Amino acid sequence: MVVPPWYELPPSGYGGIELICAALVDALCLRGHEVTVFGAGQRTGTAARFVSTVGEPQFERLGEAMPEALHAARVSRLLADTQFDVIHDHSLSGPLTAGHSSAPTVVTVHGPADGELGDYYAALGEHIHPVAISDSQRRQRPELRWAATIHNAIDPTQFVAAHTGDGPVIWLARFSPDKGPDLAIQACREAGLPLVLAGKCNEMSERRYLDDVIRPMLGDDVELVVNGDRTTTNRLLTEARCLIMPIRWHEPFGMVMIEAMASGTPVVALRRGSVPEIVRHGITGWICDEPAELSGALHRVGELDPDECVSHARSAFGAQRMARRYERVYRQAMINSRRPRRGTRRQTALVPTRVLSAIGDRHGAIS
Numbered sequence: 001m002v003v004p005p006w007y008e009l010p011p012s013g014y015g016g017i018e019l020i021c022a023a024l025v026d027a028l029c030l031r032g033h034e035v036t037v038f039g040a041g042q043r044t045g046t047a048a049r050f051v052s053t054v055g056e057p058q059f060e061r062l063g064e065a066m067p068e069a070l071h072a073a074r075v076s077r078l079l080a081d082t083q084f085d086v087i088h089d090h091s092l093s094g095p096l097t098a099g100h101s102s103a104p105t106v107v108t109v110h111g112p113a114d115g116e117l118g119d120y121y122a123a124l125g126e127h128i129h130p131v132a133i134s135d136s137q138r139r140q141r142p143e144l145r146w147a148a149t150i151h152n153a154i155d156p157t158q159f160v161a162a163h164t165g166d167g168p169v170i171w172l173a174r175f176s177p178d179k180g181p182d183l184a185i186q187a188c189r190e191a192g193l194p195l196v197l198a199g200k201c202n203e204m205s206e207r208r209y210l211d212d213v214i215r216p217m218l219g220d221d222v223e224l225v226v227n228g229d230r231t232t233t234n235r236l237l238t239e240a241r242c243l244i245m246p247i248r249w250h251e252p253f254g255m256v257m258i259e260a261m262a263s264g265t266p267v268v269a270l271r272r273g274s275v276p277e278i279v280r281h282g283i284t285g286w287i288c289d290e291p292a293e294l295s296g297a298l299h300r301v302g303e304l305d306p307d308e309c310v311s312h313a314r315s316a317f318g319a320q321r322m323a324r325r326y327e328r329v330y331r332q333a334m335i336n337s338r339r340p341r342r343g344t345r346r347q348t349a350l351v352p353t354r355v356l357s358a359i360g361d362r363h364g365a366i367s
Contacts, residue, residue, distance in 0.1 A: 001025055001037045001048065002089040005071040006059045008041035010158075013229045014059075014174070014200040016255040017090055017110050020322075022046050023155045027323035036084070038075045051078060063203045068093040076100065086330045089128075098127040104333035106131060106147065106326070112252055113141035129333045131326075134274035137252040148329050151277070152253050153322035156262050156314045162238050163264030163306040168194035168223070169298060170240035170265075172233060172256050175199045175206040175214065180246035180270070180291075185217050187244065187294035195244075198225040198236055237263045242285070242301040245269035246294060254278060261285075262313035264306035268297045278317075284309045 001024070007015040010022035021037075022045065028035050029047035036049045040057045044050035053074040058067040072093035079087065079101060087105045089095050098105035107128045111117050118141040121130050129147040132138035138149050169188050173179035181197055188195040201210050210226075218224060225232065237243065243260035244267075251273035258278060260267055267285030269275045279285040284304065286297035315321075 001035060002075050002091050002094045003037060003039040004091045005040040005054055005067050006062050007057050009037060009039060009044045009046050013227060019255060020152045021090055023153055023319035024322055027319040031323055072097060085334055095124055095128050104129060104337040106329055106333055113137050131329060133253045134277050136250055136274045150322060150325045151317060152255055153317045153319045154258055154262055155319050159234060159259060159262040160238055161264040161310045165241055165302060167239040167241050168196050169242055169244050170196045170198060170236050171244050172198045175201045175210045177209060178247060178249040180248050181214055182217060183246035183291050184244045185222060187298060190295035191298040193298055194221050196223045196225060196236055198228050198233055201226050237265050240265050242266045242268050246291060247272045258313050258317040261309040264310050266301045266304040266309055268294060280312055284312045
């Protein structure tokens with residue numbers, strides 16, 4: 001598993017990709033695979049073997065190109081001295097080296113597949129086996145050579161299902177207009193409900209948006225929590241009346257929704273991106289078509305059963321299910337790697353020895 005160089009596994013605070021990767025690694029290890037994680041920092045909290053490319057996580061430089069590029073170069077050099085059945089890469093720069101690897105490279109596409117990111121994966125062509133994280137994401141770029149659609153998942157044991165329903169509404173995301181914290185404030189004010197804004201704010205664009213747009217909107221009815229650690233955000237999710245997800249973009253997945261449901265907390269969200277794939281309308285949350293509908297939906301969350309939220313999160317988005325689906329992708333990638341690529345001579349088949357899970361916020365071909 002090749003993970004991005006920003007956070008350790010599992011993340012102590014923000015880090016949706018890292019949360020997914022940690023859950024996947026441990027699930028694969030439980031299923032009998034030898035997993036090696038290539039990442040940043042001094043340790044891993046997973047059951048995998050850990051190889052570090054840099055002593056300190058690079059989260060303070062999140063958004064810069066060089067930490068990713070250096071990480072990818074070091075991973076490529078380390079991989080040249082070892083043999084694995086599969087490389088599973090969750091980083092952005094790492095797939096650039098896939099054409100030089102002896103093992104097939106499975107790539108989970110964690111961002112929106114339209115625009116330049118989709119162009120990037122299309123340019124890599126047969127060198128990678130891309131996996132979509134939602135049908136919505138996949139529809140943005142249907143011509144990509146998708147290996148499968150596999151929803152992200154969590155380790156449900158990491159969440160306490162103790163929802164009470166009488167707390168404030170919570171918004172939990174990075175501070176970006178795409179995530180709609182301003183819409184969350186407006187909806188809660190219209191509903192007369194208190195709100196907790198708990199967000200990631202490390203990058204310059206996030207700090208600027210928080211200072212210029214959100215802070216002037218704050219009042220006594222809004223509590224601000226910036227860069228809360230994992231213990232804090234999990235507690236806030238459990239104590240909340242509901243999670244509000246007023247996104248303005250086609251969210252490829254949205255880990256916070258399954259984190260909330262795993263805590264027994266229902267979701268109120270706008271119908272954008274992957275939301276209809278994750279939230280069961282009228283059972284684990286309310287899906288609204290327009291922002292004006294949010295305030296009314298906030299008052300209806302008491303009609304929803306917290307146990308249904310927990311059951312849905314565990315059955316549809318549990319780590320073991322995700323691991324089984326990735327196993328099928330790994331096996332198919334290994335079979336395909338034994339076939340000569342167009343314009344190349346047939347190569348010696350790779351002898352299976354062990355699975356490498358390369359790690360760094362389903363349906364389809366995998367069922």
